Amino acid sequence: MTEPGPRNSSVSRDEAMAVAEAARESEWEHPSFAAELFMGRFRPDLIFPYPLQNDADKKIGDEFLGRLELFLREHLDPDEVDRTHEIPVETIKGLAELGCFAMKIPKSYGGLGLSQVNYNRAVALVASYCGSTAVWLSAHQSIGVPQPLKLFGTEAQKKKYFPLFAKGFISAFALTEPDVGSDPARMATTATPNEDKSEWTINGDKLWCTNGPVADLIAVMARTPDRIVGGKARRQITAFIVERDRPGIEVIHRCEFMGLNGIQNGLLRFTNVKVPAENILWEEGKGLKLALVTLNTGRLTLPAACVGMAKQCLHWVREWSNERVQWGAPIGRHESIAQKIGWMASTTFAMEAVTYYASALADRGDADIRLEAALAKMFCSEAAWRIADETVQIRGGRGYETSRSLRARGEKAIPAERALRDARINTIIEGSSEIMRLFIAREAVDPHMRLAGDIFKPGVSLSEKFRMAGRAARFYTTWYPALWVHTAWPPKYMATAGPLAKHLRFAHRQTRKLARTIFHAMARFGPSLEKHQAVLNRIVDIGSELFAISAAVSYARAMVEKNPKDKTPIDLADLFCRQSRRRVRALGCAIWCHDDARTYRLARNVLDGKMAWLEAGAIGETP
Ligand SMILES: Cc1cc2nc3c(=O)[nH]c(=O)nc-3n(C[C@H](O)[C@H](O)[C@H](O)COP(=O)(O)OP(=O)(O)OC[C@H]3O[C@@H](n4cnc5c(N)ncnc54)[C@H](O)[C@@H]3O)c2cc1C
Structure with a gap:
């Protein structure tokens, strides 16, 4: 239900989408567990055995x-x-x-x-x-x-x-601008070539460039002259390696944030910065695609950082919940706190499973991990934030107190509040959660779009439409009925997953249901499905849970095979799967039973100021 942006936007929604589509990797050279999953094909062979580090x-x-x-x-x-x-x-x-x-x-x-x-x-x-x-x-x-x-x-x-x-040179990546966040089509920084294209001149501002103020080298994305494709001008973005000591680069402001106080992050200004053509990365016009491909593996570091943070939180919580006695018992023995601890531990296990599954595949190079990396980023950054939040809650007043203050009055300096502040950014950078869901949803519906999407496009001839409809009909008459055939009966997956087999059977059944749901949603909404973000978000979240269930089961099995005496990985995976299954069922129900339209209408009224009276009593704008 997303509508075009503000009237003063210099780039239309269609143009923005065209730029994003042009940069999208459209081919799948290697298999992907997640991509198969969205097509209703549950492929344990792509996730078992778990790729443990050699x-x-x-x-x-x-x-x-x-x-x-x-x-x-x-x-x-x-x-x-x-x-x-x-x-x-x-x-x-x-x-x-x-x-x-x-x-x-x-x-x-x-x-x-x-x-x-x-x-x-x-x-x-x-x-x-x-x-x-x-x-x-x-x-x-x-x-x-x-x-x-x-x-x-x-x-x-x-x-x-x-x-x-x-030798210790430091680099940065400069894509974001004051007016360019998730949507790079609006990029205002330009790189203009000289006559023989041997030198380019960069002008523009880059915002929130991490390491920017101290970097020796910066990967800068800039708009280069449009290319004519099919008689239409197409926006081009090109990546340059810019050496920081080039004249014309200024740090206008070092930004400060709610957390990550030690990072060097700034607003950089490029004024007539000359860069030789040999510093173009990849090719002219390939900048955005380069950024997206780079992030396919680059993005994996963020969930890994979330795993590190979650493990640290678990450690603090374990110590504190044993040590702190209230109402006659250590707080960890009180049901409410124990529930949080169980959730934290099993979720940390699943975070580790998805992150290192995708990382190992990146090393192997024989799988396409663009969806797995995006799912890992989304899942881990959201879970880490909740884990940090629960850590603060379990630490009680001490969770809200800074470690400096705790140390000053003789207590253990546990920086739970710093962890919470630091964790918050992870759902925003390197693809916000909202953009990750759109990216994953786009890939999830891609096979259907290829088959039938163009039928609805204006300008497609009638004969072409008939040809496409024939091709789609041939595919769907076998694919769709097969999704209703229930083959995941016990004892399926016993040999693969042992005591966790039931969770794999659940994932298998739900994978088919998920693909049916995608098909039904496409049939119901047609090309406008892309605007029903709330429906797509639920579809993506189900896929994310099914991926995490499968990775957690595979990880637990591999760990127990390596060390048969320790069965705790099975307990962790089992609990994660049980909780995840409950979430999948709730999401499944909400796909067709929701308040999306009502909520959207109400939000529009809020945006139009019709409910501004509700804000009365608050001071409003800060001076
Ligand atoms: C600490 C920090 C470090 C950073 N480091 C770097 C860096 O090194 N290099 C760099 O280039 N950038 C960096 N960034 C920028 C970061 O990548 C952006 O903040 C991020 O891409 C989001 O852009 P934005 O903040 O402009 O949000 P916007 O794009 O303005 O979005 C605002 C909100 O709307 C949502 N939204 C936007 N579009 C849609 C849509 N179509 N559908 C649904 N929801 C939507 C977003 O998810 C978000 O919640 C950094 C930012 C911070 C705060």
Whole structure:
């Protein structure tokens, strides 16, 4: 039910969609568990056996993490970072000497050459201790210059820049602008070529650029001259590697936030900044696609950081819930708190399962993880926020008190409130939860759009419509009835999942139901389905739960196979699945039974000021 943006918008909704569609990866070269799931095909073979880290890679990671942990404990005080809004220069130097700014740089270029799994483990470790430091590292490596350079750089670019990161050079990624957030079509920063296109001149402002104020190299997205496609001008966005010492780059403002006080994040201004053509990443006009492809794996670091934070919260909560006695018993024995602890532990387990499943696949390179990474990002960032919130609740008044204040009066300095503040950003950056749901929904309906979507498009000839309708009819007459055939009866999946088989059977059945629901929603709403975001959100959330159930079961089985004496992973997965199944059922009911239209109408009335009287009594605008 989304409607076109404000009248003064210089880019129409259709233009914005066209830019996003042009940047979208439309092909699926490799299989994807999640993509299959949305098509009603439950494929345990794509998620079993769980891709546990092999011993050799684990050893490399363990050794590096050991050194990193020692360094952090000795040289970084996260409370001081939070208080002073600075990470000491010496600490950054020490991290660079450890190779932290070259974790993902191949060894042949002087980097550590860590796998995605080890890199994510390292960021998770840092995030469990100091969110700001984790963001320094991940903004640099997950979205900054190293990742797109690795994927799309020329050999000359790699030779020039990779070794610099091994020396501690820091990078940033500049896409967002004051008027450009989730919708890059409105990009105002321009890059204009000289006559022979050997040099480009960048002008514009980039907002919230993490590491921007201190970066040596910045990946800058800028609008380049339109290209004519089918007689129409198509907006082009191109990515450039910009060296920070080029004349014309200014830090206009260092931004401050509710959390992550130690990050260096700023509003940067580019005024006639000259960049040689050899600094174009990939190709002219490929900037947005580059950003999206980079984020496919880059995005995995964020859920890993959430896992690190969730583990830390669990640790604080376990200690406190045993230690704190109220009403004659440790608070962890009171049912309300015990329920929270059970949920936190089982959810942390599922977060770890989805994150490291997708990370291992990124290392293997034989699967398409764009949906899995997006699902992991969405699921983990939302869960981590709730986990941090429950941690504050369980710590009671101490949860709201700063660790500095706790320490000053002789208590253990547990920074639960800092964790809550730091966790909040994760549902906004690197694709907000709303945009992640739209992205996943777009991919979920894509196979149907390919088959039948163009039938409704204006300008498609009648004969073409008939051809498409024939093709769609042939597909749906076999695909749709098959979705009603119930094959997931006991003892199916006993050999694969043992005591957790029932959860896999549930996921199998619900996968088919989910695909039917998508089909019914398309039949009911037609092309306007994309505007029914609330319906699509529920579809995506069901898919997310089914993915998490499958990953958690697979992870638990692999862990128990490795260490048969410890059955606790089964308990964690079992509880997660039970809770998740309840959520799936509720979401399923709400697909067709909801107040969406009423809520939308009411929101419109609120926006039109018809209920402004409700705001009376509040001061309103701050001066
Ligand atoms: C601490 C921090 C660090 C950051 N680091 C970087 C960085 O290093 N580089 C960089 O380029 N950017 C960075 N950003 C920017 C960040 O990526 C953006 O904040 C994010 O993309 C969202 O954009 P926006 O804030 O302009 O929100 P908007 O796009 O204005 O959206 C506002 C709200 O509307 C929702 N929304 C928007 N469009 C739709 C839609 N079509 N349907 C439904 N809901 C919608 C959004 O989800 C959000 O809830 C950072 C931001 C912060 C706060």
